[in-house]
Amino acid sequence: MGRIKAPVGANKKKTIVGRGVGSKGRTSGRGDKGQNSRTSGGVRPGFEGGQMPLYRRIARRGFSNYPFKEEFEVVSLDAVSKKFEDGEVVSLATLKERSLVKGVESQAKVLANGELTKKVVFEGLKISAAAVKKIEAAGGEIR
Secondary structure, eight states: OOOOOOOTTSSOOOOOOSSOHHHHTTTTTSOSSSGGGSTTOSOOTTOBTTBOOHHHHSOOOSOOOGGGOOOEEEEEHHHHHHHOOTTOEEOHHHHHHTTSSOSSSOEEEEEOOSOOOSOOEEOSOEEOHHHHHHHHHTTOEEO
């Protein structure tokens, strides 16, 4: 059995630009002269050669709710069934303890995916209407 080998030309060495004569000859792959051939050459991000840049051409109007957006992590009922026992309290803190919710500033919403087989108490969480029905049917409680 022969060894598996990459075809010729498949593994090319990365060209390192601007590291002296040993890298790519006299100009190190930067071309001759000009702002971009210099050590600290080049222009800042967004610069368009003196033309009014796009970020200044476009009007900024109106209100955006983006900075105040609240995102909820989804927790399904079957995940709660696996990680919690009868009579236990399901809160944001206990969900984080059992790795169902990650992140420091995260919030959780319980959705009705799967079946709930245990009587658990839900405390201080957002819960979908379908999940509420399933929780009450299983004998659970919502506070």
